[in-house]
Amino acid sequence: MQRQFLPTTNGDDQPVVPMSEEQKYLFDLKGWITLPGLLDSKTVDRVRQHQMDFLYQRDSLPPEERDNHGGDSQILLDHPVVVGILNEIISHQALASEDCYGFRFDHTYTSHRKAGHDNFNPHGGGGLFNFSGNSHIYQMQKGQIHAGLIRVVWELNEVELGDGGTLFFVW
Numbered sequence: 001m002q003r004q005f006l007p008t009t010n011g012d013d014q015p016v017v018p019m020s021e022e023q024k025y026l027f028d029l030k031g032w033i034t035l036p037g038l039l040d041s042k043t044v045d046r047v048r049q050h051q052m053d054f055l056y057q058r059d060s061l062p063p064e065e066r067d068n069h070g071g072d073s074q075i076l077l078d079h080p081v082v083v084g085i086l087n088e089i090i091s092h093q094a095l096a097s098e099d100c101y102g103f104r105f106d107h108t109y110t111s112h113r114k115a116g117h118d119n120f121n122p123h124g125g126g127g128l129f130n131f132s133g134n135s136h137i138y139q140m141q142k143g144q145i146h147a148g149l150i151r152v153v154w155e156l157n158e159v160e161l162g163d164g165g166t167l168f169f170v171w
Helices: 021-030 041-056 071-076 080-089
Strands: 138-141 144-147
Touching: 021 080, 021 144, 041 071, 080 144
Parallel strands: none
Antiparallel strands: 138 144
């Protein structure tokens, strides 16, 4: 039986899409999942244009869109599929309601990497200093996934092996 999480709609009143059993399995197995094709090509084009304007022509944007999650990029903050996943793995449901997510966004940023980018420096948390309750670790408690330090990455360009840009670990 699927557990009901709140909220059931996002900020645009679109129904939240619960995390599927396959997504839960893959997240449990790998520690990450990819969700290709969440945005149609027209939306990707509009979001990409907003991001480029934000980075390189900020003054050309209306004041309310001069942020990397303003304008057409707002959909990246609470896409119904992403909300469903965050509800499942980091939401504190005691604080959630139809009007309030049970999770918070710590920060957002835009990174524009060009083909050939070679400054890749991953980090992996506290290493030997991880402890129960540490937000860097993955836990299963009472049948519920908890992984407190989650990053949502939106790649707005095609990703091809060997082209540089965003790197994804695959195993």
